[in-house]
């Protein structure tokens with residue numbers, strides 16, 4: 001059985017050619033799936049009945065099985081899905097101002113075990129397919145409370161650059177005007193810093209946004225928070241990010257979770273300022289989401305502001321982000337983890 005969401009438009013055209021069907025039918029089918037959210041061939045009333053029968057016999061339009069949906073007071077909506085092999089994955093819809101951002105998972109579980117992240121705590125299960133990522137995107141677009149999707153971030157469970165080919169295919173599909181037509185500049189890959197994959201990404205000539213989880217300004221602290229740093233230390237990571245910026249002209253965003261007593265002193269802010277000197281980059285400060293990891297707490301409000309001001313003083317562009325959806329366990333992997341333990 002063919003899975004239509006695993007196919008690009010050209011691949012579907014090739015399949016239809018094997019069935020002696022005209023190429024333009026592929027565009028009609030894509031329009032039903034990605035523009036209208038129709039998953040039932042019977043409803044595709046501009047597609048001949050004979051072709052619909054062939055599709056029913058040989059091709060499947062996948063959809064995710066929803067386990068739970070939670071809507072936060074701030075409009076953030078978290079969806080937990082069960083895949084056919086029983087893996088649980090999460091996707092989140094985040095409305096803010098004039099945009100609705102879909103936060104997509106790229107793997108079931110994660111190998112990288114960052115200490116502040118629930119996804120890393122349950123271990124790695126498997127890569128998601130392109131179709132499973134498009135399923136999440138389509139679900140948020142057609143079945144979330146917002147029923148809209150303007151931006152995408154690959155920031156859910158998993159490390160997107162560890163599932164490189166499938167993630168790049170899903171991004172190209174979401175970006176294509178034949179499917180969801182989400183602008184490349186509205187799509188963000190968020191990575192823990194896999195240096196060889198970052199170098200490869202720089203050569204893709206995509207105008208997507210790059211967001212890098214930094215969370216510390218020295219190797220000892222970063223390796224403690226993010227074991228991946230032992231393999232790709234800060235110096236190599238920052239060099240790869242500068243290369244990405246040079247190749248693509250896109251500003252790089254660094255995510256920095258502020259954790260009390262760990263990485264949020266004024267000395268840390270100054271070290272961070274030195275690392276990013278002369279770099280077309282922005283730092284997103286995010287106070288630690290209490291309850292995600294035992295013993296890790298956000299700093300006091302005043303300390304957060306001191307940290308921000310010290311960074312600004314060293315010439316770094318800074319935004320201070322609020323954690324969204326705290327009342328619905330919206331942090332990465334939080335809802336899934338609770339299910340794993342309660343099963």
Ligand code: SF4
Pocket residue numbers: 110111112113114117118119120121156157158159191192213332
């Ligand atoms: S932060 Fe990202 S890379 Fe780290 S454990 Fe969580 S999902 Fe994996």
